[in-house]
Amino acid sequence: MNLAELLEGLNPRQHEAITLDGSSALILAGAGSGKTRVLTTRIAFLISTHKASPHGVLAVTFTNKAAREMLTRLSAMLPINTRGMWVGTFHGLCNRLLRAHHRDAELPATFQILDSSDQLSLLKRVIKAMGVDDEKYPPKQAQHFINANKERGLRANRVEAHDPFTQRMAEIFAAYDAQCQKEGVVDFAELLLRTCELLGRNATLREHYQSRFAHILVDEFQDTNRLQYQWLRLLAGPQTQVLAVGDDDQSIYAFRGADVANMREFQRDFGDTVIKLEQNYRSQGNILEAANALIANNRGRLGKSLWTDAGAGERIRVYRAPSDLDEAAFVVDEARRLQREGVSLNDIAVLYRSNAQSRVIESALFNAGMPYRVYGGLRFFERAEIKHALAYLRMAAQPEDDGAFLRIVNFPPRGIGARTLELLAEQAQGRPLLQTARESAGAGRGGAALTSFVAMIDVLSEKLRDLPLHEAVDHVVETSGLKAHYVADKDGADRVENLDELVSAAKQFANDSEANDLAAFLAHASLEAGEHQAGEGAEALQLMTVHASKGLEFHAVFASGSEEGLFPHEQSFNTEDGLEEERRLMYVAITRARRALTLSYTESRQLHGQTRYNLPSRFLEEIPEQLLAPINARKLGASRPAFSPAGVDNASGFHIGQNVRHTKFGAGVVIGTEGRGADARVQVHFREGGQKWLALEYAKLEPA
Numbered sequence: 279m280n281l282a283e284l285l286e287g288l289n290p291r292q293h294e295a296i297t298l299d300g301s302s303a304l305i306l307a308g309a310g311s312g313k314t315r316v317l318t319t320r321i322a323f324l325i326s327t328h329k330a331s332p333h334g335v336l337a338v339t340f341t342n343k344a345a346r347e348m349l350t351r352l353s354a355m356l357p358i359n360t361r362g363m364w365v366g367t368f369h370g371l372c373n374r375l376l377r378a379h380h381r382d383a384e385l386p387a388t389f390q391i392l393d394s395s396d397q398l399s400l401l402k403r404v405i406k407a408m409g410v411d412d413e414k415y416p417p418k419q420a421q422h423f424i425n426a427n428k429e430r431g432l433r434a435n436r437v438e439a440h441d442p443f444t445q446r447m448a449e450i451f452a453a454y455d456a457q458c459q460k461e462g463v464v465d466f467a468e469l470l471l472r473t474c475e476l477l478g479r480n481a482t483l484r485e486h487y488q489s490r491f492a493h494i495l496v497d498e499f500q501d502t503n504r505l506q507y508q509w510l511r512l513l514a515g516p517q518t519q520v521l522a523v524g525d526d527d528q529s530i531y532a533f534r535g536a537d538v539a540n541m542r543e544f545q546r547d548f549g550d551t552v553i554k555l556e557q558n559y560r561s562q563g564n565i566l567e568a569a570n571a572l573i574a575n576n577r578g579r580l581g582k583s584l585w586t587d588a589g590a591g592e593r594i595r596v597y598r599a600p601s602d603l604d605e606a607a608f609v610v611d612e613a614r615r616l617q618r619e620g621v622s623l624n625d626i627a628v629l630y631r632s633n634a635q636s637r638v639i640e641s642a643l644f645n646a647g648m649p650y651r652v653y654g655g656l657r658f659f660e661r662a663e664i665k666h667a668l669a670y671l672r673m674a675a676q677p678e679d680d681g682a683f684l685r686i687v688n689f690p691p692r693g694i695g696a697r698t699l700e701l702l703a704e705q706a707q708g709r710p711l712l713q714t715a716r717e718s719a720g721a722g723r724g725g726a727a728l729t730s731f732v733a734m735i736d737v738l739s740e741k742l743r744d745l746p747l748h749e750a751v752d753h754v755v756e757t758s759g760l761k762a763h764y765v766a767d768k769d770g771a772d773r774v775e776n777l778d779e780l781v782s783a784a785k786q787f788a789n790d791s792e793a794n795d796l797a798a799f800l801a802h803a804s805l806e807a808g809e810h811q812a813g814e815g816a817e818a819l820q821l822m823t824v825h826a827s828k829g830l831e832f833h834a835v836f837a838s839g840s841e842e843g844l845f846p847h848e849q850s851f852n853t854e855d856g857l858e859e860e861r862r863l864m865y866v867a868i869t870r871a872r873r874a875l876t877l878s879y880t881e882s883r884q885l886h887g888q889t890r891y892n893l894p895s896r897f898l899e900e901i902p903e904q905l906l907a908p909i910n911a912r913k914l915g916a917s918r919p920a921f922s923p924a925g926v927d928n929a930s931g932f933h934i935g936q937n938v939r940h941t942k943f944g945a946g947v948v949i950g951t952e953g954r955g956a957d958a959r960v961q962v963h964f965r966e967g968g969q970k971w972l973a974l975e976y977a978k979l980e981p982a
């Protein structure tokens with residue numbers, strides 16, 4: 279593309295942001311206003327006008343998917359190889375930097391990355407080894423404690439611990455870090471913290487990167503946490519121009535420490551050039567107006583307004599489903615209809631607030647034979663069989679990795695029992711388990727099996743050194759006995775397929791990236807965990823949580839489960855901040871849609887093994903009525919009893935599922951009834967007050 283083509287069709291503010299010279303800037307703008315497009319185009323502009331070299335640009339985004347998309351777009355705009363460019367996620371870029379300077383960072387060259395479940399198992403081991411009561415100090419809580427502190431930039435010795443509980447947590451934190459160091463593993467938060475510490479203490483290195491990166495660009499800036507902001511400040515030198523783009527109304531990671539205050543700090547640290555983009559190019563008028571009206575209910579916004587010249591378009595459809603099954607059937611029918619109208623399934627998204635909601639929708643799609651892809655569900659690299667295979671590879675790459683050792687020492691089963699492993703742990707006294715097993719003569723049945731396990735790992739490590747990556751993976755899958763194990767399992771066909779897919783993934787990795795060694799592939803597997811999908815590319819309906827949909831856009835969007843308790847989530851009811859975060863989430867969901875938006879809610883739903891009777895989400899009421907087009911339940915749904923057991927009317931005069939109003943508790947829905955006459959009681963789920971049993975004789979309850 280030439281320069282004129284690059285800049286064609288931009289509005290004046292976008293043009294300004296792309297060509298800005300000599301200062302940093304914050305782009306503060308609403309959904310669909312072209313922030314990401316500006317960011318990508320700016321990189322292309324800087325490179326094609328020789329204001330920067332590909333080597334001198336660093337761009338950071340939130341997901342691997344977004345990073346890949348950015349690289350693809352850049353390749354389309356520029357005649358350069360984008361492979362070596364520093365475009366990635368915070369974690370990915372930290373990983374790259376730490377590998378390049380592993381000695382300075384005090385890590386082994388082959389350091390491995392722990393995902394959240396690996397981290398939890400390591401913590402369990404640490405807590406057990408310390409002899410700490412894991413009921414009083416639950417590993418999950420310790421995990422949260424450690425991550426939250428690391429995200430604030432704090433190590434165990436800097437945690438403020440004024441009470442015995444926190445003191446003990448800090449001790450667990452310290453022991454955990456020591457064990458990680460011993461095994462040569464780092465967790466996600468550690469990737470960032472290590473990098474910050476390294477850049478903080480090593481001025482030579484810091485200045486090297488500061489002068490290298492003339493331009494740093496950050497997408498989705500509203501969701502950065504304190505540590506990520508610190509990272510940015512360390513990498514940006516006096517000459518670096520930083521462009522951060524974000525939307526305070528789309529900040530949805532407060533629960534992980536995201537801090538919108540970073541936006542104000544940015545203006546203090548990098549100058550107060552703020553560019554606002556106000557034209558929305560994504561959504562049609564009604565959709566945009568609904569989003570604007572909804573988000574106006576939040577307080578303390580930085581304040582923006584969005585407009586479009588796209589025309590009003592369709593109204594937003596609101597579908598009331600008698601049950602979650604019906605909701606799923608509706609989605610299938612509607613997707614079919616859109617498909618007949620020529621819309622690609624790739625351009626249709628079904629969004630939900632919680633992962634648990636996807637099961638019912640998936641099974642309806644499966645039964646209807648409609649291809650679909652779930653983003654961020656149980657992810658490829660997190661599947662048990664894949665983690666087993668990776669653990670063999672990790673063992674071979676890094677024999678100190680006790681987590682990997684424990685995962686595979688008796689998988690597939692080879693007669694090494696818990697007792698043998700306990701003995702081994704005692705013997706080890708902190709030394710790596712594999713080494714200890716190698717040194718100890720194998721006594722008894724377990725001991726002999728252990729000895730042959732060690733021999734197998736040794737042969738494997740030797741062999742892997744000489745094989746190209748994908749052959750190494752194939753070799754491991756075969757010789758470890760994993761494949762044979764799943765082949766023998768009558769339900770193992772899927773797993774065998776996944777193991778084969780792992781070999782393909784290794785092949786693809788070696789083709790796509792500069793580094794093709796084992797350690798790099800393993801890091802890729804941990805970092806990519808969420809996002810690699812087998813068969814990506816084939817046309818399929820897109821299923822994902824609202825969180826995962828950030829930054830994306832679709833022709834048609836279904837926001838399912840728009841119900842009180844689900845969306846907004848019940849855990850948010852108690853605080854205004856919590857509710858506002860839910861509202862921002864709904865804002866994100868709505869603004870993903872270009873032309874067609876459907877909000878659906880169910881009157882009853884099975885969730886976590888319980889039947890829940892729900893009220894429509896309060897967010898539906900915050901959208902002006904003239905923008906909405908209610909659709910009634912389809913014939914099929916309507917002819918079935920709405921509730922199961924069928925809306926039993928009893929002596930109370932109320933029936934399950936009925937909307938009611940109470941003078942004190944407000945609006946609610948009847949979810950249970952019992953007794954008759956003076957004893958009659960009804961159970962009501964109140965929008966504000968939760969569930970209550972009320973004696974009818976006294977309760978001021980009316981049909982609503």
Ligand code: ATP
Pocket residue numbers: 287288289292307308309310311312313314315316525528558559560828829830831869
């Ligand atoms: P979000 O806040 O959801 O991340 P965003 O601000 O990053 O949104 P983009 O994804 O960059 O918005 O742009 C939204 C859509 O508008 C894209 O399809 C993009 O190509 C298109 N777009 C942006 N600017 C223009 C323009 N000047 N002319 C035409 N289309 C544009």
Ligand code: MG
Pocket residue numbers: 313314315829
């Ligand atoms: Mg964007």
